Amino acid sequence: MKKQAVELGRIRTGYSRPNPKPKGRPIPVRSETFIFTSHSRDYVAAAAEQWGGKVEGWTPQNSKIEQFRVITKAREIRAIMPSGDPLSQAYEMWTGGGCARRCDGEREQKSGQPCLCLAQYGPEWHRRSAREVCRPTSRISVMLPELPDLGVWRLDSHSYYAADGMAGSVDTVLQATGGASMMPVRMWIEQTTRVADGETKNFPVVKIVPAVPQLKHALSGPLSTAAALDPSSLVARPALEAAPAEMPDYLAEARGCRSAEAVREVWHKANRAGHVRRDGTDDLSRDLMQISRDVEAGIDPRTGVVDDDQDDTGPDSEGVYEGEVVEDGEGGDEPPTAYPAAAWPEVTQPGGGAQ
Incomplete structure (x- = not known):
């Protein structure tokens, strides 16, 4: 059974606003900043204090359980990637009843059959609407050291470009550390432009890279917990000067x-x-x-x-001290x-x- 930390909340890059049409579906909105949601108001309030924004009540689509949300002002955050493999990726299709399909691109896991999208629409199936085929789904769990309690925050992305970037970064870290240590990471939302079939589309992509002073620090093996919490400690410091001699x-x-x-x-x-x-x-x-x-x-x-060897002989009866005769040195001069x-x-x- 896979061990994992408690999930404290979610990190999101989009939200929805009400549709002006009474019977219309909510309109999705892409956010330029990170959004934090949780069942705990305290966690969301801590995120608002750290990255700005206003705490508000929020209910996810297809759910009746109210949570809390803050749309922050942060386009970039620092986090810690936990040990092990924190990334999960699959092609998924969701309906009102939950996850209907989960596929690795070759075999659909729920039915055990070959990829249903490929069989139905051919090699260009990924160009079809998200309502018709599975969507690439990446989930990565990170720890946020500025927020309270021990646990992880999960980020979900349905972007092909984010999926490739996340997989590349995580695979490199796992190859270097063997999944045996945590890794500080930098996460930011980058606006990307894509031109296809003569049409230009702009969309945000979440980028995740190791946040270390030099690349060699990320590729030199497992890091200590102290280094993961404070990457600046990895920088070589000059040796302490020797204390002056007494x-x-x-x-x-x-x-x-x-x-x-x-x-x-x-x-x-x-x-x-x-x-x-x-x-x-x-x-x-x-x-x-x-x-x-x-x-x-x-x-x-x-x-x-x-000193005892000093001449302490006193004067004679006439008050005269006995003198000492000193031989002249060579040449008659006193020695220098x-x-x-x-x-x-x-x-x-x-x-x-x-x-």
Whole structure:
């Protein structure tokens, strides 16, 4: 037994207006916009809110059960084609008693006989009046995500051109997805002109195509439910930028240095990374300069304690400190420092204006 969703209503492309003749049949009118009908006023009211139009009571032909209808202002709608095969097509003849014939073009299904229209009128039977022969009938069920409740809305069409177009679109989707997923579709009413036997006729045709950003999305296999509801999510998004690396703890590194020159190198490292200002007026530069002065003074910047290896011998009885004799280097000059004082930004030098 075939499983199918609950039918919530119908999508139509035509309606009828009263015949001015008292005994005349209602006059069919082709609509340029979509029409929604349902037994539920709430569903029709939701369609009117979404696509415009006025909700009104309506009774189908050959029926006594009142329904509700809205002739919207929408020439195009977005829908979702459910999984499986949502399209049914046949040649049918309807009378006051219901469906009298249903044929696939070769065999009439109710009687089991070969096509009755072909047998009676020959190969050109399709040119006969709709009252004499079967009409092509296409039924496709779609879901409307903007409307309430889970179910399908059915669209019926008796157009040869719509039948070919619907079959082509659905077959392509089924071939790509195997009927295993839903597919977002775009539906619109297109005015078509046909010239035959010197006569020009204008009539509306419903077109249905997959509504995806690129064709490859419709042909790349089953889609997720999220992608069917939001086709824009199929577009490749740029990769997220990597989060910026955390700034090194320059102060901790500087407090571990054993010389002022090493502290200055920490500042240069921060400067190359853009973490301090070149003029040294930022807080980090000032903190590093203070650590450099502490190291030069023999103060451990981690504890604030004077190093144990400092000479703490006091003055002699005459108040004179014992001096330290330093051998001259080669050539009699002091060895150049690896990081001269000028390596600090001028403003951070003592008296340079740093606060």
